[in-house]
Amino acid sequence: MKSTRPFYPTPVIAIDGPTASGKGTVATLVAAHLGFHLLDSGALYRLAALASMRYTIAADDADGLAKLIDDLHITFREGMAQLDGVDVSNDIRAEEVGNRASMIAAHPSVRTALVARQRAFRKLPGLVADGRDMGTVIFPDAGLKVFLTASAEARAARRYKQLIQKGFSANMDDLLRDLRERDARDSNRAAAPLKPAADAKLLDTSALTIDQAVEQVVQWYQQASELRSELRSVRQDAHGKSQ
């Protein structure tokens, strides 16, 4: 007999935004707060970029890069990103790797090769997905879509602090220039450009603390969940009456 139980998709919160907008930190804390899984999609692009450097596949070799990604052995375990079984969590955070990730991410073949790996993160009880196209391409049915922004200066200052803390050297002027270049490349590419989904909520974090940003996202999610359960009970009532 066919089941009449309604199908409720695993919840997803999509958090998109430009580099250093704070989305990684906000996504991690929202996921911890709700007990959800986390997808750092930028880490996947960075892993692919690092692998392309190690296996000397040129940044403009779209087919070679897609083939490399299909064969990549990537794992995320206890906050560690592994490439071929080796922890590369620190290596993928280098600016050089981030810039190359932005370059290879412009190829549609590279983006397509990474789609299934990203969607595989969607598991119960839910997922917080952070990236550039989570709400527009990877999870268009996400229950909540947030687009985080912050001024270029605020983002460069954050990136500077992060790099210094991780023991990398950094220069503010270079960072600001790289960040603007990367924003332009990520926003102007033809394949899945960085832009808010039509139904995304915009959150400017320039003047917010991390805690305030997290609180806002959790509040939006709770409001959206309440609305969905109200809709469900209205539908179930209507279904019951029509039986």
Ligand code: DC
């Ligand atoms: O979020 P990040 O800085 O770690 O991402 C590195 C680069 O990867 C970014 O400049 C563009 C690309 N990227 C993308 O195109 N789509 C995503 N969903 C995530 C990252």
